[in-house]
Amino acid sequence: QQGDPVEAPAFLAASYACQRNTPQPGHNTLLTAALSVLAESAELNGDEGRGLAFRRSEGLLRSLDRRVQGLAELRGLPCLGDHSRRVIQDLLENGVSSEVEETKSSPRYKAMKLLTGIFGVGVKTAKRWFTEGICSLAQLETSGHSLNAAQQAGVCYYTDLNQPVSREEADAVSVMVEGVVHSVLPGARVTLAGGFRRGKMSGHDVDFLITHPDEGKEEGLIHKIIACLESRGLLLYQQNTRNTYRESAKGAGRPSSSMDRFERCFSIFKLTNDSSYTADNGTGSGGRPWRAVRVDLVVSPISQFAFALLGWTGSKLFERETRRWAVRERSMSLSSHALYDRNQERYLRASSEEEIFAHLGLEYVSPTGRNA
Ligand code: TTP
Ligand code: MN
Numbered sequence: 001q002q003g004d005p006v007e008a009p010a011f012l013a014a015s016y017a018c019q020r021n022t023p024q025p026g027h028n029t030l031l032t033a034a035l036s037v038l039a040e041s042a043e044l045n046g047d048e049g050r051g052l053a054f055r056r057s058e059g060l061l062r063s064l065d066r067r068v069q070g071l072a073e074l075r076g077l078p079c080l081g082d083h084s085r086r087v088i089q090d091l092l093e094n095g096v097s098s099e100v101e102e103t104k105s106s107p108r109y110k111a112m113k114l115l116t117g118i119f120g121v122g123v124k125t126a127k128r129w130f131t132e133g134i135c136s137l138a139q140l141e142t143s144g145h146s147l148n149a150a151q152q153a154g155v156c157y158y159t160d161l162n163q164p165v166s167r168e169e170a171d172a173v174s175v176m177v178e179g180v181v182h183s184v185l186p187g188a189r190v191t192l193a194g195g196f197r198r199g200k201m202s203g204h205d206v207d208f209l210i211t212h213p214d215e216g217k218e219e220g221l222i223h224k225i226i227a228c229l230e231s232r233g234l235l236l237y238q239q240n241t242r243n244t245y246r247e248s249a250k251g252a253g254r255p256s257s258s259m260d261r262f263e264r265c266f267s268i269f270k271l272t273n274d275s276s277y278t279a280d281n282g283t284g285s286g287g288r289p290w291r292a293v294r295v296d297l298v299v300s301p302i303s304q305f306a307f308a309l310l311g312w313t314g315s316k317l318f319e320r321e322t323r324r325w326a327v328r329e330r331s332m333s334l335s336s337h338a339l340y341d342r343n344q345e346r347y348l349r350a351s352s353e354e355e356i357f358a359h360l361g362l363e364y365v366s367p368t369g370r371n372a
């Protein structure tokens with residue numbers, strides 16, 4: 001048995017993550033956690049290309065339906081570069097990778113992780129602060145830097161926001177959001193998106209997509225929702241934007257970045273530890289009877305809902321790969337708003353995720369299989 005080469009089934013050889021079913025958490029968590037550290041480290045260095053290469057390796061390993069025990073089992077599989085294979089070999093032979101351990105204990109990685117862990121702080125800002133010698137919240141506070149409103153909230157609720165949100169807490173937030181949405185617009189629909197829709201048991205936030213079956217009824221909805229949340233004392237912080245999306249004749253309605261243009265609200269909810277939810281960790285830091293939870297609310301017109309749902313369900317790698325597939329294999333541009341066929345020079349409509357996969361010539365992958 002020992003020397004038998006193990007042939008990978010054909011479906012495992014698919015090189016785009018959107019061609020594979022990737023359940024959570026997968027059979028190779030030791031390997032994927034390690035590659036995730038290297039990906040994150042590259043991303044925190046601003047090296048997107050290197051980060052993406054590690055993310056693709058990680059995604060491939062996540063999709064395997066068995067635990068890898070030897071490097072030979074990975075022969076012929078795509079997405080695994082020399083560097084990733086070296087790290088995997090180290091892990092399989094020694095149980096640890098010296099590169100991963102060194103990365104995790106490096107002052108730069110630790111500081112960048114801490115600083116970008118503040119809501120409202122991105123890689124660029126964190127880098128600037130780190131260059132000035134800021135490595136902790138205490139140092140940030142004494143540095144005299146003036147923080148914007150988001151960052152102030154981020155520092156204020158730092159501990160709560162870095163504590164994972166449980167399924168129970170997500171369900172409690174769902175009850176709050178549904179109550180508010182239905183009271184301001186009866187008939188509106190609230191759908192849980194993000195990691196929880198993919199079946200994850202915890203997350204860094206809770207994502208919701210909101211729509212109404214009558215096109216146009218959803219316009220301006222985010223402001224009504226925010227006003228109602230505020231009147232009920234449920235919001236600790238919010239930052240909203242209005243919808244700026246317009247289709248154009250040339251398909252340029254596709255946003256240039258991965259940011260979409262829906263009405264939306266990045267917020268921090270005050271989740272009270274009352275009878276409506278019973279998580280063990282039901283208190284915030286300092287023993288308050290409530291905790292802060294990051295919540296994203298996105299409002300989509302019904303005509304764009306399927307695209308918005310696909311875009312806001314993730315994972316981030318699954319989204320990137322689906323868009324890359326669309327462009328490179330089908331000459332189409334996919335966004336959270338629309339799918340544009342460059343050959344036919346027209347938009348392709350869809351009222352379900354299944355239809356979008358069909359337009360793209362991809363086999364349907366259910367939300368729980370999108371954990372690439
Ligand atoms: P996240 O909430 O960042 O990630 P997640 O829900 O997969 O994981 P976590 O448990 O850490 O919260 O993003 C969810 C999806 O939303 C992701 O696929 C990307 C999408 N998204 C956009 O489309 N536009 C945006 O501006 C942002 C911030 C996210
Ligand atoms: Mn390398």
Ligand code: MN
Nearest residue numbers: 194195205207
């Ligand atoms: Mn999320």
Ligand code: MN
Nearest residue numbers: 194205207296
């Ligand atoms: Mn989110």
